[in-house]
Amino acid sequence: MLADTVFQHQDELARMGDAQPLRKRVQEVHRVIQARYPFVTRVAVALMDEGTQILKTFLHSSGTGNPLSNYEASVTESPSLQEAIQLRSPRVVNDLSIFRDGAHVHTQRIWEQGYRASYALPIFQESRLEAIVFFNSPETDCFTADVLKDLDLFGHLIGHMVSEERSKFRVLMASLRTAIQMIHQRDPELGGHLDRMAHFARIIARHLNDLGIYEFNDELVEQIFQFAPLHDIGKIGIPDRVLMKVGKLEPEEQALMRTHTTLGRHLVDEITKTFGLESLEQKGILQSVTELHHEAMDGSGYPKSLHGDEIPIAARIIAVADVFDALTSERPYKPAWSNDDAFAYLIEQRETTLDRDCINAMIQHREDVEHIQKVFGD
Numbered sequence: 286m287l288a289d290t291v292f293q294h295q296d297e298l299a300r301m302g303d304a305q306p307l308r309k310r311v312q313e314v315h316r317v318i319q320a321r322y323p324f325v326t327r328v329a330v331a332l333m334d335e336g337t338q339i340l341k342t343f344l345h346s347s348g349t350g351n352p353l354s355n356y357e358a359s360v361t362e363s364p365s366l367q368e369a370i371q372l373r374s375p376r377v378v379n380d381l382s383i384f385r386d387g388a389h390v391h392t393q394r395i396w397e398q399g400y401r402a403s404y405a406l407p408i409f410q411e412s413r414l415e416a417i418v419f420f421n422s423p424e425t426d427c428f429t430a431d432v433l434k435d436l437d438l439f440g441h442l443i444g445h446m447v448s449e450e451r452s453k454f455r456v457l458m459a460s461l462r463t464a465i466q467m468i469h470q471r472d473p474e475l476g477g478h479l480d481r482m483a484h485f486a487r488i489i490a491r492h493l494n495d496l497g498i499y500e501f502n503d504e505l506v507e508q509i510f511q512f513a514p515l516h517d518i519g520k521i522g523i524p525d526r527v528l529m530k531v532g533k534l535e536p537e538e539q540a541l542m543r544t545h546t547t548l549g550r551h552l553v554d555e556i557t558k559t560f561g562l563e564s565l566e567q568k569g570i571l572q573s574v575t576e577l578h579h580e581a582m583d584g585s586g587y588p589k590s591l592h593g594d595e596i597p598i599a600a601r602i603i604a605v606a607d608v609f610d611a612l613t614s615e616r617p618y619k620p621a622w623s624n625d626d627a628f629a630y631l632i633e634q635r636e637t638t639l640d641r642d643c644i645n646a647m648i649q650h651r652e653d654v655e656h657i658q659k660v661f662g663d
């Protein structure tokens with residue numbers, strides 16, 4: 286059965302090589318599944334956060350809107366899923382109406398989108414739960430023993446693809462983090478700056494997604510969050526006499542300092558090449574975060590003097606998050622600004638250098654911003 290399916294669709298399966306982004310590859314597997322089982326109208330992957338028992342929506346393939354995006358929940362909220370994880374076995378629910386009275390947002394939204402049956406497959410990496418692959422259908426009682434035999438294999442294939450991508454990503458992040466730690470030995474931008482600005486960047490990305498201004502799915506939001514602390518990675522190539530100078534930089538020193546943007550981009554290019562990670566979907570975002578976070582909407586930024594929309598949105602987000610935290614932090618050359626002053630400054634920059642929507646996100650989520658300042662205060 287499965288062999289037939291795989292044979293019929295071997296071209297499609299062959300095209301799922303590493304050159305394609307993970308989301309595309311999952312969508313293609315979904316197409317193959319649907320050719321045989323048209324009633325499997327949604328495939329989704331949730332990732333398990335290491336340590337916290339929090340399950341986060343990650344990617345999905347479905348014709349309709351995603352009922353669960355930018356959503357996280359503790360596994361403990363779903364006893365049946367928790368049990369499946371403990372037993373390391375799939376959870377089959379052939380009639381989702383049994384959860385109808387449940388108050389959980391996730392089951393409600395799945396139901397509202399018309400799904401009536403669910404098959405959930407926990408994916409383990411050795412003893413660690415890495416992800417859960419979900420299959421949903423609008424038909425009840427469709428996940429029969431025969432169907433499940435096939436879906437189990439497809440689910441593991443998807444799980445394997447996700448695990449592989451994640452471990453590549455971990456290699457990349459580990460090498461970049463090492464570089465960051467080396468910079469931190471020398472950079473005055475110490476303390477919670479990177480934690481805070483990464484969280485601000487996440488707030489902004491989610492806000493833009495909620496407003497429908499940009500489509501930031503969970504995966505992208507997560508990437509912005511993870512890449513944000515790497516924005517100044519190019520400073521590794523800046524000599525101590527400039528990087529650690531207390532006081533105003535001379536024009537020549539300033540010019541040198543500004544090269545940290547292009548240096549950062551080169552570093553990302555080198556690392557991805559060395560580790561054979563050039564096809565990694567995240568590379569483009571990482572490149573724009575490192576190279577373009579000092580560009581300005583009015584073209585007055587560097588290194589490329591890009592204007593407005595020419596600046597990738599990821600870089601515009603990082604710029605706002607970075608500037609706000611730089612203002613509100615104490616630096617050797619200046620005291621910390623109050624939040625009122627920093628917000629007033631952002632409002633001024635809305636017309637000139639910084640992205641209007643990103644600034645509005647910070648203003649509208651001031652409470653969250655201040656909470657992050659408390660949690661990651663110096």
Ligand SMILES: [Fe+2]
Nearest residue numbers: 516517578579
């Ligand atoms: Fe920078």
Ligand SMILES: [Fe+2]
Nearest residue numbers: 474478517607
């Ligand atoms: Fe910074």
